[in-house]
Amino acid sequence: MRPPRRRFFRLPWRTRRQIRADLETELSFHLDMRVEALVALGLSPDAARAQALREFGDIDDARRYIGAVDTDTEAAQRRSEYMSDLWQDITYAARKLRATPAFTAAAIVTLALGIGANTAIFSVVDHVLLQAPPFPPANRLVRLRFTQQGHGDVATPMDIVDYPTQAKDFVGFSIIDSWTANVVLENGDAEQVRGVQVGANLFDLLRIKPLHGRFFREGEDKAGASNVVVLSEQLWRRDFGGDESAIGKTVRINARSFTIIGVVPAEQRYPFTAEAWTPRVFTAQELSDDSRGARWMSVLGRVKDDVSIDAANTEVRLISQSMEHRFPETYRERRAQILSVQEFTVGDLKKPLYIILTAVVLVLLIACANVANLLLVRASARETEMAIRSALGAGRGRLVRQLMTESVMLSVVGAAIGIGLAKLGMTVLLGHVPPGLVLVQRASIDSRTLAATTLVALAAGLLFGTLPAMQVAGRGVADALRGGGRGAQGKAITGRAKRAIVIGELALAVTLLSGAGLLLRSFNRLMAVDPGFRTESVLSMKMALPQSKYDSTGHRIFVRQLLERAAAVPGVGSVAMTNFVPLDGGGYGFTFNVRGRTYARPSDEPDAEVRQVTPAFFNTMGVPIVRGRGIQDGDAPGAPTVYLVNQTFVKRFFPTENPIGQFIRLGWGGDPNEPYCEIVGVVGDVHGEGLGDAPLPTVYASLAQHPFSSLTLLVRTSASPASLATPLRSIVHDLDREVPVFSVQTMAERVASSVGRQRFYTTLVALFAAVALVLAAVGLYGVIAYAVSQRTHELGIRVALGATSQRISTMVIREGLALTAVGAGLGIVAALAAGSVVASLLFGVTPRDPITLTGVVVVLAAVAMVASWLPARRAARVDPLVAMRGE
Amino acid sequence: MATRPLDLLQGTLDVLVLRTLTWGPMHGYAVSRSIRQRTDGVIDIEDAPLYKALHRLEHAGFIAAEWGLSENNRKARYYELTAAGRRHLRAEEAVWRQYAAAVFKVLEPT
Secondary structure (H helix, E strand, O other), X not given: OOOOOOOOOOOOOOOHHHHHHHHHHHHHHHHHHXXXXXXXXXXXXXXXXXXXXXXXXXXXXHHHHHHHHHHHHHHHHHHHHHHHHHHHHHHHHHHHHHHOHHHHHHHHHHHHHHHHHHHHHHHHHHHXXXXXXXXXXXXXXXXXXXXXXXXXXXXXXXXXXXHHHHOOOEEEEEEEEEEEEEEEOOOOOEEEEEEEEEOOOHHHHHOOOOOEEOOOOOOOOOOOXXXXXXXXXXXXXXXXXXXXXXXXXXXXEOOEEEEEEEEEOHHHOOOOOXXXXXXXXXXXXXOOHHHHHOOOEEEEEEEOOOOOHHHHHHHHHHHHHHHHHHOOOOOOOEEEEEEEHHHHHHHHHHHHHHHHHHHHHHHHHHHHHHHHHHHHHHHHHOHHHHHHHHHOOOOHHHHHHXXXXXXXHHHXXXXXXXXXXXXXXXXXXXXXXXXXXXXXXXXXXXHHHHHHHHHHHHHHXXXXXXXXXXXXXXXXXXXXXXXXXXXXXXXXXXHHHHHHHHHHHHHHHHHHHHHHHHHHHHHHHHHHOOOOOOOOOEEEEEEEOOOXXXXXXXXXXXXXXXXXXXXXXXXXXXXXXXXXXXXXXXXXXXXXXEOOOOOOOHHHOOEEEEEEEOOOHHHHHOOOEEEEOOOOOOOOOOOOOEEEEEHHHHHHHOOOOOOOOOEEEEOOOOOOOOOOEEEEEEEOOOOOOOOOOOOOOEEEEEOOOOOOOEEEEEEEEOOOHHHHHHHHHHHHHHHOOOOOEEEEEEHHHHHHHHOHHHHHHHHHHHHHHHHHHHHHHHHHHHHHHHHHHHOHHHHHHXXXXXXXXXXXXXXXXXXXXXXXXXXXXXXHHHHHHHHHHHHOOOOOOOOOOHHHHHHHHHHHHHHHHHHHHHHHHHHHOOOHHHHHHHO | OOOOOEOOOOOHHHHHHHHHHOOOXXXXXXXXXXXXXXXXXXXXXXXXXXXXXXXXXXXXXXXXXXXXXXXXXXEEEEEEEOHHHHHHHHHHXXXXXXXXXXXXXXXXXX
C-alpha cells in the first residue's frame, strides 16, 4: 500500500505535545511489531519485550533527540510552506488576472482614477485647509474681525490704540495696512510688489526669526524713526541675488529711501503673499478721535498661551461694546470677534474646496463600488473553481488568502498608476489655478494623502474581494459543487448585493452630475452676463506713480504726455486712463449727500463707488453715455468739478427726478466744506465688482480734477492688443523709468480671470462627474452583462418557446433601466438635499433647478440605455440549442 | 567470520537508511528489519540510532514522513525518499565506494 504524500495534501500543523504523542505511537508500533515477531518465534511475551527493548538501545536518549529534531523540522516546514503558498498565490493571481484582461483593465483603471484624483485633490485641500500656518501655536494667532450693523467692517487707526490698552488676554496686537511698494532696483528699473505696513511687534507676535539681519525694534513704528524695511526671502533672492550684503543697503521704495534690515524666511511670510514690510508710522491726526470713522486696515493679535480662545473672543466683544458706548454714533452696533489666521485666510476658499473634496470622495466611493462589483461578478463566475479547490482540501483561510492576493495585486497596480495620474493631475491642476488661490499654488503631492487613499482602495478591494470566498466556504463544498455555478441561494444574495451596489453607484453619479450640472449652468449664466463694457480689442496696463514724486500738476503732465504718445502708436484707436479698471478687485467709495436733501444722522448718508477717468474712457471702453455729456478736456483744474453717474445710481437715488443738473457733495477727504458739484451726465452700468454682482451706484469724476497715483491705461485697437504691450511699456519707461508697469491684460482676459475660480471649480466638478458617470456605466454594464450570462439557459428556453429577439433584448434593457430608475431617484433626492450646500456658489440658478435635474436624468438614462443595450444584444442572439446544450 | 559484530562507522547508518528506502516507502520497523537482514547481523545496529537517523534525514529533507496503515492495519509512520534524498544517496554512495576501494587496496596482498 502506498501512503499519501504530504506534499500535496496538508495535515494540520503539530504542537509540541502532538509531536511527542506521534513519536510514542511510532516507537510503540516498532516495539509491538518486534514483540509479536519474537513471540511468534516462541519467546514469552515478557522475554520478547525485554529483547525488543535491548535491541532498541537507549530509548530515552532517542526520545529527547528526536523530539528536538522534529520540533525544528516542523517550524522549518511551516516557514517554507508559507512562502511557497504565498508565491503560489501571487503567480496564480497574476495568471488569473492575465486570463481576464477586460476585468483586470476595468478594475485597474477604476482604481487608478479613484486613487489618482483623490490624491491630487486631497493634497491640495490638505495643504490649504488642514495644515496649520507656520506660526505655532497657530490657533493663538488671530485676526480681529469687525462687523457693523451686520456688515463686514475693517479697522481704524484708533483700534490699534483701543484694543492693546484694554485687552488683557492678548500678548499684543499689530496693525496690518496693505501697501503697494514700488521698489526701485539698483539698475534703475522699478518693480511693484505687495507690501505691508505693520506694527514694530509683528514678527514678535508671529514668533519667527529672521533668515538674515534683524526685524523691527520697539519704537521703529513711532514718528521720527528712520525708514527701515524687511524683505521676503523671495524678493531678496530675486532682486538681490540672495546676497547677505544687501542687509544695511538702502533701497528706494515709493520714492523714499529705506534701509534693508532683515529677510523673512520664504515660508513664514505674513500676510502670506507679502514681499516687503515696513513699520506703520501713524500721524497725530490718524491717532485722534477724528479718525474713528476712517476704516481701511486690519489687526493681527496673539492670544496669551494660558487664555482660552473663547475667553479672548469674549474680551474683544466686550471691548467693542464699551467702545460703542463711548462713541454711539460712529460705532453703532460695531462688534469685534477673533478668527484664527488660518480660518481668516482660508475663509471663502473653504466651501468650494470642501465641495470638490466631497466630489472626489464620491468618485472614490464609486470606484470602490465598481471594483467591489467587478470582484463579486468575478467571484460568482468562479464559484465552481472555489468549490473544487475547497474539495481538494483548501481551507477557507487559504481561499480567502488567494482572493486577497488578487485584490491586493489589483490595488497595488491601480495605486501605482494612480500615483502617476495624481502627479499629472497636480501639474494640470496647478497650471489652471486662478491667481487668487495663492495658497493652492504651494501645494505638492502629499505622501500621507497617497497612503491614506491607497489604504481606502485596498480596504475596499479586500472587503469585497474576500466576501465571495467566505460565502463559498460557508456554503460547504458539496453544495457549491452540486450547484455547479447555477441557481444556488448564495447567488441570489450576491445578486442582490451587486444590484444594491450598482444602484448606489448610479445614485452617487446622479448627485455629482447634478452638482456639476448646476455649476455648469451657473457658469454659463455668468458668462452670458453683459459686463457693460467692450471686452474685445481693449488692452489695459496698470502703473503706479510714486506719490511723493508727483504732485497734482506733475501727475496731469504725465497723464497728458502718456495719452498723447500712446495715441500716436500705430493701430491705436482711442486711449484713456482711469484709476480702477473694472473686474480688477480695486476701487473705493465715499459717502455723499444730495443738495436739498437732509439726513437725520451722518450714518444715513448714502454711499457710492467713485472712479476717476479721462475723457476718452467711455468711448474706449464702449460704455454708453445715456443722457447728458461725458467728461471733457475742459473738466480740468480751475473749471467747476463735474460728475457723471451710472444708471444704478439714478435708479437708487433719483428714481423719479432728472439727475442731470442735480448737485451732490462727495466726502472725498472728509472735508465738510467740499463744494456741491453738478451731475452732468448718465452712463451705462458696468459690472465692476464681478460679473455675478449687481452694478453698484457709481460716480465718475475727471482724473484731471482728482488725480490718483494708481493708474490704468486703456487702449482700444484694431490690431492685436497683445502686440501693443511692448511699445506702450517703453513709452512709460521713457517718461519715467521709476514708474512700474504691471498687469498688462486685455479686458477679455480680465473678464476671464475674474471668473477664474468659478471656471476652476466648475471644470473640476464636471470632470469628476464625467468620471463618475463612466464608472457607474461600467458598473451597470457589468451587472447586466453578468445577469445575461447567468441566464443564458433561461433565455434559450424562452427563445425556444417563441420569444422574439426583440422581446429578449427589451427584457434585458428593462432590467437595466429599472436599476437606473431607482438609482436616479435616490440620486435626485440626495442632490436636492445637498442643494443648499452648493447654493452659495451658484449664480442665476437655484439648487433645485428643474432643467438641470431633468438634464441629468436624461443623460443618465441615455448612458444606461447604452450600458444595457450591449449585453441585451448578446442576449438577443442566444441560440436556444447551444444555450440549453451548454448546461 | 567475525565473532563480534562491528561498530557502525560514522555516517554509515544514513547511507544504509537511504539505500533501504530506495525499495519504496516503509515504516521504521521495516527499515530496521531490512537493514539487519541485509547485513546478516555483521554490523550491530541498535534501533535508537536508526530512529534518530530517520528523523534527522527527515529534517534534512532527504526523506518525507507520512502516517499510513501497516500490513496489520495499525497506524505507522512511513518514510519515503525525496528527490533530494536520492541525489544525496548517489553522492554518498560514490564516496563510500571510493573509500572502500581505497581500504581494500591497502588490505589486498601485493
